[in-house]
Amino acid sequence: MRIIRFEKEGSAQLAAVNDQDQIFALQQSDFLALIHEADRLEITPLELVSKAIEGIEALHDQIDQLQLLVPIEAPEVWAAGVTYERSRDARNYEATEGRLDASTFYDKVYDAVRPEIFFKSTAARTVGPGGEVQLRSDSVWQVPEPELGLVLSAAGKIIGYTIGNDMSCRDIEGENPLYLPQAKVWKRSCSIGPAIRLAEAVDNPYNFQITSHIYRDGEKAVEGTANTNQLKRKLEELTEYLIRDNELFEGTVLLTGTCIVPPNEFTLAHGDRIEIEITGIGTLVNHVVSAGN
Ligand code: DO4
Ligand code: MG
Known part of the structure; x- marks a missing residue:
């Protein structure tokens, strides 16, 4: 499972990409917010993401059609x-x-x-x-x-x-x-x-x-x-x-x-x-x- 960020309507959208290259929008604002939420729920980030994308529809875009951003704004x-x-x-x-x-x-x-x-x-x-x-x-x-x-x-x-x-x-x-x-x-x-x-x-x-x-x-x-x-x-x-x-x-x-x-x-x-x-x-x-x- 991979995490990406891309530009959507002027802001950054976080998303998960599975090994079949399907893309799923995530609710968290950024990669670290996802890590913090997993910590808070005492589950692993992979468990959190797997649960979050269960049953939701993948985006119709291919990864190379998105305007990708740095996946994390590393300090x-x-x-x-x-x-x-x-x-x-x-x-x-x-x-x-x-x-x-x-x-x-x-x-x-x-x-x-x-x-x-x-x-x-x-x-x-x-x-x-x-x-x-x-x-x-x-x-x-x-x-x-x-x-x-x-x-x-x-x-x-x-x-x-x-x-x-x-x-x-x-x-x-x-x-x-x-x-x-x-x-x-x-x-x-x-x-x-x-x-x-x-x-x-x-x-x-x-x-x-x-x-x-x-x-x-x-x-x-x-x-x-x-x-x-x-x-x-x-x-x-x-x-x-x-x-x-x-x-x-x-x-x-x-x-x-x-x-x-x-x-x-x-x-x-x-x-x-x-x-x-x-x-x-x-x-x-x-x-x-x-x-x-
Ligand atoms: O010693 C200089 C830099 C080495 C480096 O950047 C590398 O091995 O990747
Ligand atoms: Mg180097």
Whole structure:
């Protein structure tokens, strides 16, 4: 069972989507209201949704006909890094300009007990399905990072799974690790959606298939696949470090790192279309615009 939000007559409508892709309108104002109501009734969110849609008619729309919104207005988005071998190797390449002869801090963080976790975005900087992600004007090497996103309670419990795009500037990050915030955080540099799959509706989070496509002028320019079974770390390891001595706002999203990196000669351009699909969650589609657009 997945939860979406879409625009209806100028306001946001919450809805449930079952595994047959049938869509049912929900009464709650947003995803967290649904979680709170389930808590109050001492039932699980899946039980609440299943009861709510029992016997009601599905909407006639298909999901791709709706004007989807971010499934949750996450107060903060955090991200883990170098959680896959592929990411470690890509960072090593950008930091050493291909001279892969010395052990770097990326090798070290990949093996360290403490994971890399960084602040990625706020609700105002995060776009939803169909939205425009923006390029930085001072970077010539920019890529999307397709990642599984965890939707968290204030206590750090995983309450749902979504898709995230951790837009990144490989040149800025490679120049100096202290530039990481600039390589990662700017206007519209993050996107999440199109749905949240309820945590209870996921049998094994270490078996999500992730597929990413980038289209340029209508032609496929880049394609990549990965599976969360390639993750170096456990999801709870990441959430434990995120909540440690921290104040977490409920509905925070934690991106879990990328395993899909386009070929080194590729950089995003205005007009590109990015599609990130995760099995059981959906496909997050975004359009790329240059700075100032
Ligand atoms: O170390 C830099 C960021 C890594 C990252 O964003 C990732 O692995 O997904
Ligand atoms: Mg990333």
